Amino acid sequence: MGTLYEDIVDYGGEVFGREHMETLKACVQCGKCTGGCPSGRNTALRTRKLMQMALLDLREEIFNAPELWYCTTCFTCYERCPKGVKTTDIIRTIRNLAAKEGHMSVPHRMIGVYVLKTGHAVPIGPDQMKLREKVGLDSQPPTTQKYPEYLKEVQEIFKTTGYDAMIDFDWETMNLRGMEKGGKK
């Protein structure tokens, strides 16, 4: 484990390219990101401060900041940054690093459960099948939820990357470990 900056460049760099992540170093703390942030009007999210905390290596502080999760990834700051700092992708990468150290709420982990069970973050139920028929569509769309053999492919990806372990998914109950209620279909 290097500094937080090094971890951001290493981890995010594998997806976005290292140069993309290294733009963090160009931050001059002008605050234009915070000025245009729609979340910042309603929450404690201060994008300028997150960039500063990342550069100052305040790992525990940033991972434990609730406002880290109040960014909607709207990319307004990303578009407007006069120094070309790839703010939104830096925030997503910091969230990835935080999640790997266990900072992930139960509702967020549950979205992973839905995808592991159906291939969809928002699965279909009997009521919605009726709505589909009402507008003249097949009751079930031809996606992973309909075809177990295709769902297996998505599950295979999650196993390979370790997403199942990250959210503490129990393959026997098909739910989060220690959450027996509501887990079974």
Added chain:
Amino acid sequence: MAESLGTYAYFLGCITPNRYPGIEAATKKIFKEFGIETKEMVGASCCPAPGVFGSFDLHTWLPVAARNLAIAEEMELEIYVTCNGCYGSLQEADHLLKEHPNVKEKVNKVLAKFGREYKGTTKVNHSIVILHDVIGLDRLKEKIKKPMDDVNVAVHYGCHFLKPSEVRGHGSSETPYILEDLIRVTGAKDVDYKDKLMCCGAGGGNRTADTLQSLEWTRQKLVNAIMAGCDCMVHPCAFCHLQLDRGQAEMNKAFGTNFNFPILFATQFIGLAMGMSQEELGLDIQTTTMPEKLLK
């Protein structure tokens, strides 16, 4: 029979088919009317949600998106989507995989486990870009049977249709024009309102992290549109639709408000102007109801 304007693979995602099938029905109907053939992507999954999976594990997000792209490649077709989340995820993944051969190689090692491969031979299109650029405003205009002459529309873009603009390629994210053009072709007026380009509040896992806080953004957005004299809001995103439409029931319950501000996906609005019924477009099976003005 309309002239053929091509065949596309429809990437459904989650919210369109599983919560708002009216968006799916409206888009398929209009495309068919203009000679665009839709093929289903059998075995496609969640895109996966860019805000959520991008926030928790980019290394899982990318192969899941690449698998969906590979399905369209096997069909030898370009994709269209009806959700900015799907657009954000799939188009960004396609861009990154084309830009970075080392990333592509790593992702393909994962896909090879079940015999798939991302090659980089498809293209991800948003349905409203197909409306605007492939069908085009002239053809659209010819099919408008019920002009929306006295209707004031609040355009809502959502975020990932326009941004990041370097990937999306629809010009400046501060001065967009595609939805405005589509609104005007129906005879309706697109009305400027405060914070028109503001996010709906749902993305990036924010809705899941703190639903009430995310609804407060939505409330502000709706108030701004209503105060500007708008009759309805038209947008290109199934996920925004969920937040803006079902969100009104949630905020009425949580905040004691009494919102019923009509929310329409772009193809639903155009469908009404083309003379389709609200039942055909699934506008009668959502939270907000359509006023007479839109149904006349």
